[in-house]
Amino acid sequence: MMHFGQSLIDALSLGALYALVALGIGLVFGVMRLANFAHGEIITGAAYALIFTWHLGPVVSVFVSLLVGVVLAILMELLVFRRLRTTTPATLLIASFGLSFLLQRVYEALFGTNVRTAPVASGLAGTVTVLGLRLQILSLVTIALTAVLLLAVHYFLTRTNLGLQVRAASTDFRTARLLGVRADRVIMLTFGISGGLAAVVAFVMTVQTGAVGPTFGVPLTVLALVGAVIGGIDRVIGSLVGGFLMGFASSFFSSWLPEGIVRFRDAFVFLLVILVLLVKPAGLLAGSGTVERT
Template sequence: MIVLQNLIDAVSLGAVYALAALGIGLIFSVMRLINFAHGELIMVGGFTLYTLAGQPLLVMILAALLTSTVLALGMERVAFRTLRKASPATLLISSFAVSYLIQHIVLLAFGSRAMGVAFLPELGTAIDLGGLRIPLLQLVTIAVTLVLMAGLVAFFRLSETGLQMRAAAEDFTMARLVGVKANRVIAFAFAISGVLASIVSFYLVAQTGSVSYKMGVSMVLIAFVSSVIGGMGSIAGAALGGFLVGIVSVSLQAYLPVDLRPYRDAFVFLLFVLFLFWRPDGLLASRADRDRV
């Protein structure tokens, strides 16, 4: 029974990591950009919920979705579009600059202390299923993640824009030569990453009941690790990596000696380093390893 409880915890955490990793992996697949400012999209979604606390739930959710999406599109248009032909190192530095800029704007506006916000507190209650006590938040997280992933699969396979994004992920230069519009594809990728980031912020705020200007930092680091494990440039690999990191994290928390549990994250990253020695390209390495233009 304990093993099953730990498995549910692992899948729930992995679902959140998978959504965060999808946002990172999607941008990298079409632009060869590791967008470390993705964490600030999560953070801004959380602060939107804080700012609108007390408003109808639907208003809070839609506003957070809109804010993160608009910020993602603005980020692409202002910070990255003009540097699209620059080296990967330049794009990486730009993403760090955007990250720090947004962090410090929020820091000036709201201060450095974490602030409490009541968002879906009813999801903190647990239900009994055959001797298992499962928080509603975990069940909702797993269900929402499955629905979103199914929706993304349908989008990439059935819609014209989704097919263009898949083509761009395979070979951006060739996709442009056959008529795929680079600006449109990349803007769609950033918009989707903004939506995914806001949904991750819903989970974090509902779980912790607070927001802070650094709330997206650890999540984007885990999302990056998950993307590398799954295979940079592979969207499916990013999701797979997120689930694996979640399973490993919960397993270590459950089975490490009590004295070592505070160092769980250190063990996670140690396993990550060892994994790279074995599979440096990730589990589902993308065939599209050419530079983007």
């Protein structure tokens, strides 16, 4: 029972982390129909910022990391994706792949191929005992932080004027523009929010590993993107649920598969993905709608 409780908390924590990544990807997809593979490089950039500024103090370092994440995301939109809005989703996807590989090479040129390390918030790596369960502090912080951010994003999307514009644009961009929604502002805002979420993910991952390399954010982004697809990437809630399920399943398979086959965890995760897509090809919570990006 104790082992199950610990596994459940770990699964909730990893699911929450994947959900944040999928949420950032899903928000951008909603208004641009762009599955931004370069989201992983935003996570990497924000993580490098933490590593190199942690000696300045936690407050300064976290602020710089958040700023780097937001600025990187907005620059992607301004310098690359804004010029490609009239192209097909396939072209946007290829551009995001190219941007991802370009930024990886830039990180290698600037920081080298070896990982950079720093004791970022090392106190969160400890454990606490709750109801007889020995739990990682970072897992509890991740769950709490994700809950707060999800409530904040929900409030923004449902209770603010800008948030309602984002929701309208993600539902039907053409009609939203006819009703006065400014495309440039909405898209830039969405990229900025996704960059902020990426910085939060970078913080959690950097505390967890203490080391950052040029491809730091790629594995997490790939799996979260798959999760967003199985949840229904054309709806924010679908991306969120799919990302959470991806992380939850990955953690549970790690804990409960027999020792001899646990190394095949990812194979079992993707088998589950295939089964879901066979039943629901468009995703568990997929919606419908059209988009215009000009």
